[in-house]
Amino acid sequence: MFTLSGVRSSKLTLAAMLVSGLAALVGCGEKKDSAAPAGNTGGSTATTPAPEGATFKVGHYASLTGSEATFGVSTDNGIKLAVEEQNAAGGVKGKKVELITYDNQGKPQESVTAVTRLIQQDKVLAVLGEVASSRSLAGGPVCQRLGVPMISPSSTNPDVTAVGDMISRVCFIDPFQGYVGAKFVAENLKKTKGATLYNRAQAYSSGLNTNFKEAFAKLGGTVVDEQAYSDGDNDFSAQLSAIKAKGAEFIYVPGYYTEVVNIAKQARKLGLNVPLIGGDGWDSEELKNAGDALNGCYFSNHYSHEDPRPEVQEFVKKYQAKFGKVPDGLAALGYDAAKILFDAAARAQSMSGKDLAAAINATKDYQAITGKITIDANRNAQKDAVVLELVNGVPKYAATIPAPKN
Amino acid sequence: MSKLFEETRSLKAPVWGVIPRAAWPLVVAIAIGALIYFGVSPLVGGFVSKVMLIVGINIVLAVSLNIVNGYTGQFSMGHAGFMAVGGYVAAGIVYYGSIKLWGSADPAGGILSIVQEGPKSGPLLGKGDFLFVISCLIGGLVAAGAGYVVGLPSLRLRGDYLAIVTLGFGEIVRVILQGSHDQIQPWKAADAAAMPVYELAWKLGGPKGFNLVPTYTTLFWVYFWAVLTCIAAYRLKSSSSGRAFLSIREDEVAAQAMGVDLTKYKVRAFVFSSFFAGVAGGLYALDIGAISAGDLNFIKSFDIIIMVVLGGLGSISGAVLAAVILSILPEALRDFQSYRLIVYALLLIVIMIVRPQGLFGVREVWDLKIFKRRGGGLGGSAGGAP
Numbered sequence: 001m002f003t004l005s006g007v008r009s010s011k012l013t014l015a016a017m018l019v020s021g022l023a024a025l026v027g028c029g030e031k032k033d034s035a036a037p038a039g040n041t042g043g044s045t046a047t048t049p050a051p052e053g054a055t056f057k058v059g060h061y062a063s064l065t066g067s068e069a070t071f072g073v074s075t076d077n078g079i080k081l082a083v084e085e086q087n088a089a090g091g092v093k094g095k096k097v098e099l100i101t102y103d104n105q106g107k108p109q110e111s112v113t114a115v116t117r118l119i120q121q122d123k124v125l126a127v128l129g130e131v132a133s134s135r136s137l138a139g140g141p142v143c144q145r146l147g148v149p150m151i152s153p154s155s156t157n158p159d160v161t162a163v164g165d166m167i168s169r170v171c172f173i174d175p176f177q178g179y180v181g182a183k184f185v186a187e188n189l190k191k192t193k194g195a196t197l198y199n200r201a202q203a204y205s206s207g208l209n210t211n212f213k214e215a216f217a218k219l220g221g222t223v224v225d226e227q228a229y230s231d232g233d234n235d236f237s238a239q240l241s242a243i244k245a246k247g248a249e250f251i252y253v254p255g256y257y258t259e260v261v262n263i264a265k266q267a268r269k270l271g272l273n274v275p276l277i278g279g280d281g282w283d284s285e286e287l288k289n290a291g292d293a294l295n296g297c298y299f300s301n302h303y304s305h306e307d308p309r310p311e312v313q314e315f316v317k318k319y320q321a322k323f324g325k326v327p328d329g330l331a332a333l334g335y336d337a338a339k340i341l342f343d344a345a346a347r348a349q350s351m352s353g354k355d356l357a358a359a360i361n362a363t364k365d366y367q368a369i370t371g372k373i374t375i376d377a378n379r380n381a382q383k384d385a386v387v388l389e390l391v392n393g394v395p396k397y398a399a400t401i402p403a404p405k406n
Numbered sequence: 407m408s409k410l411f412e413e414t415r416s417l418k419a420p421v422w423g424v425i426p427r428a429a430w431p432l433v434v435a436i437a438i439g440a441l442i443y444f445g446v447s448p449l450v451g452g453f454v455s456k457v458m459l460i461v462g463i464n465i466v467l468a469v470s471l472n473i474v475n476g477y478t479g480q481f482s483m484g485h486a487g488f489m490a491v492g493g494y495v496a497a498g499i500v501y502y503g504s505i506k507l508w509g510s511a512d513p514a515g516g517i518l519s520i521v522q523e524g525p526k527s528g529p530l531l532g533k534g535d536f537l538f539v540i541s542c543l544i545g546g547l548v549a550a551g552a553g554y555v556v557g558l559p560s561l562r563l564r565g566d567y568l569a570i571v572t573l574g575f576g577e578i579v580r581v582i583l584q585g586s587h588d589q590i591q592p593w594k595a596a597d598a599a600a601m602p603v604y605e606l607a608w609k610l611g612g613p614k615g616f617n618l619v620p621t622y623t624t625l626f627w628v629y630f631w632a633v634l635t636c637i638a639a640y641r642l643k644s645s646s647s648g649r650a651f652l653s654i655r656e657d658e659v660a661a662q663a664m665g666v667d668l669t670k671y672k673v674r675a676f677v678f679s680s681f682f683a684g685v686a687g688g689l690y691a692l693d694i695g696a697i698s699a700g701d702l703n704f705i706k707s708f709d710i711i712i713m714v715v716l717g718g719l720g721s722i723s724g725a726v727l728a729a730v731i732l733s734i735l736p737e738a739l740r741d742f743q744s745y746r747l748i749v750y751a752l753l754l755i756v757i758m759i760v761r762p763q764g765l766f767g768v769r770e771v772w773d774l775k776i777f778k779r780r781g782g783g784l785g786g787s788a789g790g791a792p
Contacts, residue, residue, distance in 0.1 A: 065747050102740060105747070108694050108701050113456050113737060120452040134698040137617045141695045145521065146452075159591065159617045204613075 055098040056091060056345065058083070058338070059118030061129040061139055066106030071131040071330055075153055076101050077323050078334030079128060082342070085318075092345045100124060108138035115139040119146050125351055126150070128337050131330060133157035140167045149357035153337040154302070154330055161379040166357050168379035170337045170368070171302060172403075174204060177279040178211025180300040180385040180401045181252055185277055186219040188387070188399055189298075195225040195248035197239055197263065199255050208254035208279050216252075224248050229259070236263050237270060244272045252277045257284040264293040283329065288393035297390045298398060302329040303370040304386045306397040315369050329370070336368040371400070431641075435633040443518070443626035455625060457737055462628035463689050464729040466635045468713035469722055470682030473639060475711065476720035476768075477648060478675040479655025481569040484556070485683050486706035487576030488549040490699055492684025493691035494583060494610055496538075496545035497619045500692060502590075502606045503537050504620060505599055511592045513620040521621050538622040542631070542688035549684025550677045552579075557673035564658065576704050583699035586610035592618055615698030616691075623693035631689060635682050639722050642678060651675055655720070716757060718764025723771035728764075 060079055062072030083099045091097050100122050102114040111130060118124045119142070127143050127150040130136045136155040143150035144164035152160055152169040161167050185191050196212060199205035206228075213223050225246040227239035240263070243251060253263055253276050260282055267276070278299035287294060305316045305326050315335065319327040327335075340363055345351070348359035363375045371384035382403040388395035425433055447455045467485065474482045504511050513519070514534035517526045556575045563571060589611040590598040598606060610616050642648045650671045653661040662668055691697035713732050717724030735753065739746045757765070766773075 103746060105736075108696065108698065109460060109690065110736070112694055113453075113460065116453050116456045117737070117740075134615045134696065134701060137615065137696040138694045141621065157614050157617075159589075159614070162591065162593070162618060 054095070056093070056095045056351075057098045057100065057122060057124040058341065059115070059122060059124035059127045059129075060099060060101040061104050061111055061114040061118065061127065061135075062101065062131065063106035063135070064101070064103040068106050068132065071154075072103070072106075074328050074330040075129075075131055075334035077319070078153075078327065078331035078336075079338045081315075081319055081322060081331075082335045082338035084322075086338075086342050092342050093351075097342070104130070104135060106132070106135070108135055111135045111139040112142055115142045115150075116146075119143070119148050124148065125353070126341050126345075126356060128153065128334070128341065130155060133160055136160045136167075137163070140164075143167060147353040149341075149353055149360055151337045151341055151360065153333040158378075158380075165361065165379070166353065168357075168360050168375050168381075170340055170370070170373055170381045170383075171333055172383055172385060173380050174207050175211045176403070177300050177385065178208045178213075178254070179215040179404065180387065181208075181212050181254075181277050181279065182215035182219055182221070183401050184298065184300070184387045184399060185250055185252070186216065186221050189250065189275065191249040192221045193224055193248060194221065194250045194252060195227065195243040195246060196223060196252040196254075197227045197229070197236070197243065198253070199259065200228040200230060204279075204281060205254045205256075209252070212252050212254065233259070234262055235266070237266050240267050240270050240272055244270060248274060250275045250277055254279045254281065256281040257286045260294070261286065261290040264290045264297065268293045280329070283395075285393075287390060287395075290393055292392055294390040294393060298387050299390075299395070300385050300387050300401070301395075302385065303332045304388055304395065304397040307386060307400075308397070311367065312369055332369045336370050336373065339368060340366055340373065372402075374403070431634055431637040434637065435630045438633045439626040439628075439630035442629045443624060447625050457734060459623070459625055459628050459693060461730050461733040462625065462632045463686050463693070464710075464713065464733045465632040465726050466628075466682055466686040466689070467710045468717065468725040468729040469632075469635045469639050470679045470686070471710050472714050472717070472720065472722065472725045473642065473651070473679040474675050475714050476718075476725070477643060477651040477655065478672060479719075480672060480675070481565065482572045482676070482679070483569050483704060483707050483711065484572035484574075484576040484579075485679075485710045486702040486704065487572075487579040488553060488680040488683035489687035489690065489706070490576075490579050490583060490697070490702040491552050491680075491687065492542075492545035492549040493687030493697045493702070494545075494616060494699070495548045495684070496541040496688030497616050497691040497697050498607065498610060499541035499544060500534075500537055500622070501616070501619045502598060502603075502609075503541065504534065505592075505595045506603070506606075507537070508533065509599060510595055511618065511620055513622065515620075515622050518626045519622040519624050521624060534620065534622060538627075538692060541692075542627075542685050545688040546681040546684035549687065550681035552684075553676040553680030554673060557676040558669075562669055573704055573707075576702075576707055580699045580703055583610060584613045586612045588612060588614070589616055611698075613700070615696055615700070617696040619692060619695050619697070621692055621695045623689045628689055628693075631682075631685055635685075636722055636726065638678075638682075643722070647671065647674055652720070712754065716754065716764055718761075718766040718768060720768040721764065721766040721770055724764055724766035724769075727766070727771070 060076060062076050063069055064072045064076065079099060083097045086092065086097050100118060102118060104110040104114045115127060118127055127148055130139060130152060131154050133155040136152045137160055140150060140160060140163040144166045147166065149166050154171045155169060156171060156174050158173050161169055185194065196209050198209035216223060225243050225248060227242060229236060229239065251274060253260055260278060264276055276297040280301045282299040283301055316327060319331060340360065343366060344359035344363060345356060349355045361375050361379055363373060366373045374382040376382045384400050384402045386397060387399045387401060389398040471485045474480050501511055504514065508514065514532050516529045516532035516535055518530055519535050519538065520526045587609045589609055650666045653666055654668060654671060658668060713728040714725055717728030735750055736746065739749050742749050
């Protein structure tokens, strides 16, 4: 009996292995038809490498699946639009741009393999990605080691570009938003006395709080009270009462939208009718839940689709025509990252990683959708931020705060 | 048992006679690691090497989880938590250790840990390698300690309840690590060097993750540990502890009636398993050069559980084969684009319908008809259940 089951099981094992092997083969075969969404037939790369330099190959790694899929898809759409425009305008130095996008399921380890594959198998000349800092920090060292430039569209952790001279980004870093908030309050709202209310358990929130206080003090304002809460708190009335007693003219709330809704409602209930000011953590449709409690409140962000500049309006129109929805901040940043890469490639002395990275890092006053971008010595983007005003939970463009001159 | 004697006999052959039985796994592990690193890796190129590296780490994870979920029949969903513990400890030791000992967080490894391709030069082992090896060991030991602490109160539970507790453990680890303080970055190395060790120990980056760690993990180290894990798991299976594990899996009441101390053996299985999970965490963190607690959540635990179930609960070679297949599959399916994970899931479903007991069931690859010279039992080649 044992022998019998042994034979059966070994046959079935083989069958199972065959199924998976077959699937792998199908996977390889499929490559020839469906790979390479833009540009020439990417299929031939599987067996015979395309002649060196026939196209300008750009790699993109993003979370197209997983819990943060919307981030990756938005960014990828933005990049696709930029590639399409570039090809319509003749490509880069006469070569068509070919975009290869790989999914990383939102995992750092898959980011490493995806980037390795982009560089070593597909021989891309530059890499775009990632949204999340933890994934950029996984893919970045690979690009640095293999000497291929990488531009992160929207990783805000300062460590990302510290990996090395191949890594740059087109978004501002967290500390800058504290400055933007302070500048807007002091110069546009003309307030001098305020309070802060932040999440002490969150690096983003406590970091912004510190940066805001420093910047506001430099601009001549005083922070009369500083209150904190922790992850999962829902009742902020104690902190808000304390702030009310100190007579603050505004409250800086660098938290996430989930907390902001409750804070606004509870403040209005206490009769505390001062404006709340926040950062890009507010950027969500959920703010509608606060109703009119958030009217007259402001937050800083990367971009507004209502920005009256013609290039922004043109981008919004094209994006809407192609993808059927209003581009969010991530799409705009993806578009900008790709555009800055093409701009740098046109200026670069050669297509080697070193020259390309040098050209990217030399980007100066590039007029992008998300503001005028200059890559600084730390390879971070010096750029403008926009401030949005909330009207019944819907953000409206209010002002642009330029990057500080230093 | 017959196989055990056979093995002992073969060890007495003159060639092997000089190597004590205890050193045997080390010799094999070093030989296979070196073969893959120096022999195979240059032939297949960078990308395939990278995939092989992930395969190796997954082998360590799957084979070690198999000790709890396969041998002992418990259902742990906290393997990624142990991995996170080991990973953070190893990354912390390597990063702050480098700064404390030689003032900079740049890699300081020898030939065995040079990540770049191309000709390698220098000594076989650099000062950084010793730190790396020690850090992985300590990471494993701390994870094993965590396994012990978690095990004592929780392993009196069984089935679904145990699964929930281990799931909770993983989440607790994640939340605690995300509450750690900001990392001291490489360009502030002087500050870190002046700080006492107990203060540095909690500066693990919090929600931003622990980043910019020098990388030492190469195919040599990964396969060194993968082979060690497999040999340890194999020997464990045929030891008296291993037979106690298997008896707990078959019937807890009967095992207890035969004098098996359930809690003791369950905790023991957890300690063994979490040690290797911790080592794998160290290899993972020092391969990527960054570790973030948010990424080692229960979804990662499920990935490992799938490998064990697919391979066959209790089968070492099954876990190895499943780790190989499931690590390669996502790369092979890459060109399905966003349908990739649907195809991946479909394949898993098909395999589980065809082979509900996993690829190998409880057997090993050498129990298959083609390799077999004599009959084996339910518990694999070791003679299995008493």
